[in-house]
Amino acid sequence: MTSTPHNPANTDILVVDDVVVRFETQEGPVIAVDHVSFGVRQGEFLSVIGPSGCGKSTLFNVIGGLIGHTSGVVSVGGETINSPHQSIGMVFREESTFPWRSVTDNVAFPLELIGMPKAQRIERARHFISLVGLDGFENRYPNELSGGMRQRVSLARTLASEPKILLMDEPFAALDEQTRLLLGDKVLQIQQQLKQTTLLITHNITEAVQMSDRILVMTYRPGKVKRIVDIDLPRPRTSEIVGSEAFGRYVAQIWADLREEASRGMRDEEEHALHHVSTT
Amino acid sequence: MTMTATTPTQRFRLSGALPALTGIGTLVAFFVLMEVFIRSGGLNRFIVPPPSEIIASFPRIIVEEQVLHRFVLTLTECLTAGVMLTVFGVSGGVLMHRFKLLQQACETWIAALASAPVVLCYPLFLVIFGRNAWTIIMMGFVSALPPVILKTLEGISGTRKVLVNVGRSFNLTPTQQFWKILFPAALPTIFVGIRLGLIFALINVVGVEFLINFGGLGQLINELAERYDLAGTYAAICFVVLVSVMFFMILEKAERWLTRAE
Ligand SMILES: Nc1ncnc2c1ncn2[C@@H]1O[C@H](COP(=O)(O)OP(=O)(O)O)[C@@H](O)[C@H]1O
Ligand SMILES: [Mg+2]
Numbered sequence: 001m002t003s004t005p006h007n008p009a010n011t012d013i014l015v016v017d018d019v020v021v022r023f024e025t026q027e028g029p030v031i032a033v034d035h036v037s038f039g040v041r042q043g044e045f046l047s048v049i050g051p052s053g054c055g056k057s058t059l060f061n062v063i064g065g066l067i068g069h070t071s072g073v074v075s076v077g078g079e080t081i082n083s084p085h086q087s088i089g090m091v092f093r094e095e096s097t098f099p100w101r102s103v104t105d106n107v108a109f110p111l112e113l114i115g116m117p118k119a120q121r122i123e124r125a126r127h128f129i130s131l132v133g134l135d136g137f138e139n140r141y142p143n144e145l146s147g148g149m150r151q152r153v154s155l156a157r158t159l160a161s162e163p164k165i166l167l168m169d170e171p172f173a174a175l176d177e178q179t180r181l182l183l184g185d186k187v188l189q190i191q192q193q194l195k196q197t198t199l200l201i202t203h204n205i206t207e208a209v210q211m212s213d214r215i216l217v218m219t220y221r222p223g224k225v226k227r228i229v230d231i232d233l234p235r236p237r238t239s240e241i242v243g244s245e246a247f248g249r250y251v252a253q254i255w256a257d258l259r260e261e262a263s264r265g266m267r268d269e270e271e272h273a274l275h276h277v278s279t280t
Numbered sequence: 281m282t283m284t285a286t287t288p289t290q291r292f293r294l295s296g297a298l299p300a301l302t303g304i305g306t307l308v309a310f311f312v313l314m315e316v317f318i319r320s321g322g323l324n325r326f327i328v329p330p331p332s333e334i335i336a337s338f339p340r341i342i343v344e345e346q347v348l349h350r351f352v353l354t355l356t357e358c359l360t361a362g363v364m365l366t367v368f369g370v371s372g373g374v375l376m377h378r379f380k381l382l383q384q385a386c387e388t389w390i391a392a393l394a395s396a397p398v399v400l401c402y403p404l405f406l407v408i409f410g411r412n413a414w415t416i417i418m419m420g421f422v423s424a425l426p427p428v429i430l431k432t433l434e435g436i437s438g439t440r441k442v443l444v445n446v447g448r449s450f451n452l453t454p455t456q457q458f459w460k461i462l463f464p465a466a467l468p469t470i471f472v473g474i475r476l477g478l479i480f481a482l483i484n485v486v487g488v489e490f491l492i493n494f495g496g497l498g499q500l501i502n503e504l505a506e507r508y509d510l511a512g513t514y515a516a517i518c519f520v521v522l523v524s525v526m527f528f529m530i531l532e533k534a535e536r537w538l539t540r541a542e
Binding site: 086 | 440442443445446449450451452456460461465467539
């Protein structure tokens, strides 16, 4: 178990350098992301973990170019990001399939945007549908699918745009534990097959250890990098690894880090609630 | 968009024509009861004619009062108002979404207009358009515009944030963002607006025909009522119901075609 320094190296495909995000709210400024720096290497699976409210989604939105940051630099392949970049494919936490499109048309969406001919894009879409294991559901509509299946459609849609970096914000948060583990297997398998550089944002320790090469632990308010942990578990991995002793050690180590932050978060929220009660 | 989860009632419906038969049966039973009630003197038959008399008056109003011609006239007026409604109402909603100033300036009074009895302005329309079909069409159109505008605006503004963000993450241009995300996401709500609008339009078209004694079924109803031909009046009202049924059948087809195309 080793901790690597947080300084981004120049071999990194995605670089987050000293990024700060401050929101001006009615109760004064909130620093959601505080001087965060890290890099993602080509082909690696990096998870960002932290208690809820620590600024993970804010970081996700900044890297995806959906919101601006107060200071610092985010760059992909040396190009600075200020708006959505085609090298980055996003998968959202919320259900995000288009209900008016069939599975095939959902997945073919990014291909349609680049003007790929219909026959070709349907074939391409089939490929990605099959990759996420949804063969036979090509002509179904999202409202005919389960939550886990819809999330796979979103994943296939993002993969179809062939992003250099796959960026996911708690994609399994709304799913039950079994579905989550099995979908985790699926994502791992796809990631290995495509050698897909992946940045996963999660609050789930098991999920993070199961899938990652490295895990970045964030602190609660302000959201800083607490530690980056290398996960030296053999690959290919499946959810079976969850029972192993080494796995347990990693989970314990990350929990020790996270526990401190999570309890700080809880105390903070309680105080906040108390304050609200006493002032209203 | 249709839900395809099979609920118990749906399985029932699939299993046979029972619900349809029950519907028709209820209607027939109601008419039979009315018939019996009126014939036994429970209701004055000179105020409410028994259903059998209404049915018997159908041939008469078809042959003597050219009800079919009037039916086509009213249907055409409604369709014209409906098309204008869709075009201008939806564009209006889109413009209000696009230009926030317009929305802030107009939303409240359009909402107020939605519940105002615009039909009382018919003399003004008579002066502007003359005593012809356009007065009727414009009256139906104007009074039905607010719900279409407001529902379009609601549908577009209510598009889930994450869908908008998906579009942004794929780098859509504003035009693509509108046609590929906002508009399809809003379509079910827009159809609710059009449905409401058509109801308003139909009521106003028939109402103004009645008021200015001009044109289709509304005028006929006016005349028959004045002649105290109550059986004929109710028979003519049946044709108004038919207009509304046809209207919604067309709309349903359009909705299915639009929301499940591609
Ligand atoms: N648009 C915003 N305006 C103001 N505060 C925000 C905004 N977005 C997030 N925050 C605040 O920033 C902090 C981090 O939020 P978020 O990134 O959603 O956390 P996480 O995803 O880790 O749960 C929270 O305290 C949240 O209230
Ligand atoms: Mg979040």
